[in-house]
Amino acid sequence: MGSEPAPRERGLTLVGAGLAGSLLAILLSQRGWKVTVYERRGDPRIKGYESGRSINLALAERGRHALRAAGVEDAVMAQAVMMRGRLIHGLDGSLQLQRYGRDDSEVIWSVHRADLNIALLRAAERAGATIHFHRRLHTVDFDAGSARLIDDRDDQPHDIRFSTLIGSDGAGSALRGEMVRKAGIGERTEFLDHSYKELTIPPGADGGYRIEPNALHIWPRGHYMCIALPNDERTFTVTLFLPNHGRPGGDGAPGIDPSFASVRSGQEVRALFARDFPDALPLIPDLEQDWEQHPPGLLGTLYLDRWHLGGRAVVLGDAAHAMVPFHGQGMNCAFEDCVALADAMDAHPTLAQAFAAFEAERRPNAAAIQAMALENYIEMRDRVDDPRFLLQRDLERALQERHPHRFVPHYAMVTFMRIPYAVALERSEIQRTILEQATQGHDDLSAVDWSALDRIVHERLPVLEDAR
Numbered sequence: 001m002g003s004e005p006a007p008r009e010r011g012l013t014l015v016g017a018g019l020a021g022s023l024l025a026i027l028l029s030q031r032g033w034k035v036t037v038y039e040r041r042g043d044p045r046i047k048g049y050e051s052g053r054s055i056n057l058a059l060a061e062r063g064r065h066a067l068r069a070a071g072v073e074d075a076v077m078a079q080a081v082m083m084r085g086r087l088i089h090g091l092d093g094s095l096q097l098q099r100y101g102r103d104d105s106e107v108i109w110s111v112h113r114a115d116l117n118i119a120l121l122r123a124a125e126r127a128g129a130t131i132h133f134h135r136r137l138h139t140v141d142f143d144a145g146s147a148r149l150i151d152d153r154d155d156q157p158h159d160i161r162f163s164t165l166i167g168s169d170g171a172g173s174a175l176r177g178e179m180v181r182k183a184g185i186g187e188r189t190e191f192l193d194h195s196y197k198e199l200t201i202p203p204g205a206d207g208g209y210r211i212e213p214n215a216l217h218i219w220p221r222g223h224y225m226c227i228a229l230p231n232d233e234r235t236f237t238v239t240l241f242l243p244n245h246g247r248p249g250g251d252g253a254p255g256i257d258p259s260f261a262s263v264r265s266g267q268e269v270r271a272l273f274a275r276d277f278p279d280a281l282p283l284i285p286d287l288e289q290d291w292e293q294h295p296p297g298l299l300g301t302l303y304l305d306r307w308h309l310g311g312r313a314v315v316l317g318d319a320a321h322a323m324v325p326f327h328g329q330g331m332n333c334a335f336e337d338c339v340a341l342a343d344a345m346d347a348h349p350t351l352a353q354a355f356a357a358f359e360a361e362r363r364p365n366a367a368a369i370q371a372m373a374l375e376n377y378i379e380m381r382d383r384v385d386d387p388r389f390l391l392q393r394d395l396e397r398a399l400q401e402r403h404p405h406r407f408v409p410h411y412a413m414v415t416f417m418r419i420p421y422a423v424a425l426e427r428s429e430i431q432r433t434i435l436e437q438a439t440q441g442h443d444d445l446s447a448v449d450w451s452a453l454d455r456i457v458h459e460r461l462p463v464l465e466d467a468r
C-alpha cells in the first residue's frame with residue numbers, strides 16, 4: 001500500500017482544520033504539496049468559533065518553534081499574554097509566585113484558541129491550501145481511495161477521492177476510527193476519573209484585568225484545583241478540575257469530596273467556591289450560569305500502536321496521542337508533530353517511508369509527554385504548596401546554577417527546550433531521585449553535601465544540548 005513515490009501535485013487530503021491541521025496545511029503548502037482540508041465545523045471567520053475544547057492555551061517553545069517555521073509566529077505572539085510562573089492562591093488568601101524559569105526569557109504564553117486557529121486558517125489559505133468547511137469525515141474505503149463526508153447542516157453526503165489522508169481530526173478522530181476498522185491499529189483510551197468546567201472572570205469596572213495578568217493562577221486543593229489563564233481581552237478563563245465521583249471517608253481512608261457527583265447545581269458550586277476558593281468567588285459574577293450552561297469536559301489519554309497505514313493514511317496531534325492538559329503541551333506537541341511530519345516527507349522518497357519514520361520518531365516522545373502530563377496533575381493540585389516540594393525546587397535551582405548544562409529543571413526541559421520529550425522524562429526521573437534523596441529529612445539546604453552532589457550530577461547527567 002502506497003510504496004510509490006508521491007508526486008506533490010497529486011495532493012494530500014487533510015481531515016480536520018483545528019490547530020494541527022491548519023498549521024500542517026501551511027507547512028505542506030509551502031513545500032509545494034497540493035493540500036485540501038476538510039473540516040467538520042463551519043468557517044469560524046463567518047459564524048464565530050464553536051469549540052468544545054479549552055478557550056485558551058499555554059504556548060511554549062516547541063509550539064513557537066513550529067509557528068516560526070510556518071512564518072506565523074509574529075501574528076500569534078502579537079495577541080499572546082505572558083505568564084511568568086504559577087501564582088498560587090492559598091486558602092487563607094495568600095499569594096505566592098513560583099517563576100517557571102530564570103527570568104523573562106523563560107516564560108509561557110496564553111493564547112486564545114479561536115484567534116490562533118483563525119490566524120492559522122488564513123495563513124494556510126494564503127500558502128495555497130483549499131479548506132472546505134461543513135465536511136465531516138464519515139467513512140473511508142482505503143483500497144478504493146474514496147471517502148464519504150457529511151454536511152451536518154443537511155445530513156447530505158459528499159463523496160471524494162483521495163490519494164493520501166492525513167488525520168488531524170482531534171481526540172475523537174474519525175480517520176483513526178476507520179484505520180482501526182481496516183487494520184486494527186491498537187487503540188486504547190484511558191479516561192481520567194476527573195473532568196473540568198470552564199468559567200469566566202470578566203474585566204474589572206475600569207476595563208482592566210481583575211487579577212495579575214502575567215501569571216497562570218492556581219488554587220491547589222489536594223485532589224482538586226482551579227486554574228486561570230489570562231486572555232488578551234482582559235478576561236481570564238478559569239478551569240475547575242474535580243473528580244467525577246465522590247467517596248465518603250472511613251476505615252482510615254480519606255473521603256473524596258467535592259466531586260461532580262456532589263456539586264451539581266449552581267447553588268452547590270457557589271457554596272464550594274465560598275468554602276474552597278473564597279478569593280475567586282467575587283471575580284466570577286456569572287458562576288451559576290457558567291456552571292449550568294457548560295457540560296463537564298472529559299479528560300483522557302489515547303494510546304495508539306500504529307499511526308499510519310502504509311502511505312495511504314497517517315494521524316497526528318490529538319488524533320494520535322490525546323493527553324490530559326496538565327503540562328499544557330497537547331497543542332505544543334501537536335505542532336511539533338507537524339514539523340516532524342513535513343520534515344520526514346522531505347527526507348524520504350515515499351510517503352510510506354516518511355510516515356514510518358515520523359511514527360518511529362514521535363511515538364515514544366508522545367508517550368513520554370502523556371506520562372509527564374498525568375504526573376503533573378498531582379504536582380499542580382497537591383504539591384505546589386507542600387514545603388518538601390518547595391525545598392526540592394530550591395535545591396533544583398541551586399543545582400541548575402552550579403551545573404547549568406547538566407542539571408536543567410524538569411519544567412524547563414519540557415517547556416523552554418526542544419529536546420525529545422523522552423529525554424526530558426528520562427533525565428527528570430534521575431533528577432527527581434537526586435532531589436528527593438538530598439532533601440530527605442531536611443527543612444532547609446544548610447546540611448547539603450555539595451561536593452557529593454556535584455559528583456553525582458557529573459556521573460549521572462551528561463551535558464545536555466538543545467535540539468537545533
Ligand SMILES: Cc1cc2nc3c(=O)[nH]c(=O)nc-3n(C[C@H](O)[C@H](O)[C@H](O)COP(=O)(O)OP(=O)(O)OC[C@H]3O[C@@H](n4cnc5c(N)ncnc54)[C@H](O)[C@@H]3O)c2cc1C
Pocket residue numbers: 015016017018019020021038039040041053054056057058059135136137138168169170171172173174175196239297316317318319325327328329330331332333334
Ligand atoms: C481543558 C484543556 C486545556 C488544554 N490546555 C492546553 C494548553 O494549555 N497547552 C497546550 O499545548 N495544549 C492544551 N490542550 C490540548 C490541546 O487542546 C490539544 O492538544 C490540541 O487542540 C490538539 O490539536 P489537534 O489539531 O490535534 O486537535 P483539535 O484542536 O481538537 O482539532 C481537531 C479538528 O478536527 C475537526 N474534526 C473533528 N472530527 C472531524 C471529522 N470527522 N471530519 C472533519 N473534521 C473533524 C474538529 O472540528 C477540529 O477543528 C488543552 C486541552 C484541554 C481539553
